[in-house]
Amino acid sequence: xxxxxxxxxxxxxxxxxxxxxxxxxxxxxxxxxxxxxxxxxxxxxxxxxxxxxxxxxxxxxxxxxxxxxxxxxxxxxxxxxxxxxxxxxxxxxxxxxxxxxxxxxxxxxxxxxxxxxxxxxxxxxxxxxxxxxxxxxxxxxxxxxxxxxxxxxxxxxxxxxxxxxxxxxxxxxxxxxxxxxxxxxx
Amino acid sequence: xxxxxxxxxxxxxxxxxxxxxxxxxxxxxxxxxxxxxxxxxxxxxxxxxxxxxxxxxxxxxxxxxxxxxxxxxxxxxxxxxxxxxxxxxxxxxxxxxxxxxxxxxxxxxxxxxx
Numbered sequence: 001x002x003x004x005x006x007x008x009x010x011x012x013x014x015x016x017x018x019x020x021x022x023x024x025x026x027x028x029x030x031x032x033x034x035x036x037x038x039x040x041x042x043x044x045x046x047x048x049x050x051x052x053x054x055x056x057x058x059x060x061x062x063x064x065x066x067x068x069x070x071x072x073x074x075x076x077x078x079x080x081x082x083x084x085x086x087x088x089x090x091x092x093x094x095x096x097x098x099x100x101x102x103x104x105x106x107x108x109x110x111x112x113x114x115x116x117x118x119x120x121x122x123x124x125x126x127x128x129x130x131x132x133x134x135x136x137x138x139x140x141x142x143x144x145x146x147x148x149x150x151x152x153x154x155x156x157x158x159x160x161x162x163x164x165x166x167x168x169x170x171x172x173x174x175x176x177x178x179x180x181x182x183x184x185x186x
Numbered sequence: 187x188x189x190x191x192x193x194x195x196x197x198x199x200x201x202x203x204x205x206x207x208x209x210x211x212x213x214x215x216x217x218x219x220x221x222x223x224x225x226x227x228x229x230x231x232x233x234x235x236x237x238x239x240x241x242x243x244x245x246x247x248x249x250x251x252x253x254x255x256x257x258x259x260x261x262x263x264x265x266x267x268x269x270x271x272x273x274x275x276x277x278x279x280x281x282x283x284x285x286x287x288x289x290x291x292x293x294x295x296x297x298x299x300x
Contacts, residue, residue: 091255177228
């Protein structure tokens with residue numbers, strides 16, 4: 001009788017825990033470009049979102065301007081060892097183009113990048129290409145996972161997740177939950 | 187008697203160690219705000235729309251880059267409705283930006299005393 005009761009309690013506890021885990025990331029965010037909603041994802045609880053907008057940046061030394069699409073960055077509020085960013089660059093329409101775009105930003109994101117694996121997968125039901133690797137930044141090693149997601153209507157979404165060495169490995173679940181919540185909105 | 191003392195001291199030491207361990211897990215309020223956000227800033231900067239004519243001999247296998255997109259033509263925006271809050275008069279801007287003010291951490295309730 002006693003063991004039955006405790007079993008019941010345990011089942012209840014597990015159920016509550018599962019419900020809590022499911023409701024962990026429920027702040028949906030929509031990425032738009034010129035009023036067009038492209039995709040959405042969910043920001044984990046106790047993470048902070050930084051959103052930008054389309055603009056042109058100029059190298060003050062060389063004076064060359066570069067077009068920049070909206071970049072959205074998320075990270076835990078109290079931990080800067082983890083970072084994840086999304087961008088949907090204009091006029092990049094295929095996974096191949098997305099990978100070329102990545103080539104042109106990864107040298108700024110990570111120093112001495114070494115690709116450890118690449119794979120084709122599906123994210124949010126869409127074809128995607130994942131590049132995993134390591135590098136360093138500010139004298140510390142980092143792990144990066146760059147993904148190019150093929151959105152309908154000739155757009156791609158590029159997502160980069162970065163874990164610095166020494167970051168809490170449980171953040172991997174949070175990052176994967178963000179990818180799991182990714183949905184195209186077209 | 188000694189057994190009791192040992193039990194107590196083990197308990198006290200254990201609790202002390204546990205409190206240190208737990209406080210180590212406490213989130214440090216480091217990097218409040220976005221003063222330095224290297225990954226965000228780096229994701230903005232790209233060479234994709236930049237001309238690469240310089241190293242075309244080195245990188246022969248590289249496929250042609252699409253043209254850099256034209257600067258979008260922006261029509262004159264319509265007159266904006268006047269917001270209820272007026273803009274403050276502009277102050278002269280010093281050439282050097284002020285560093286972000288160091289804010290003390292938000293007060294946390296102290297642990298309950300017994």
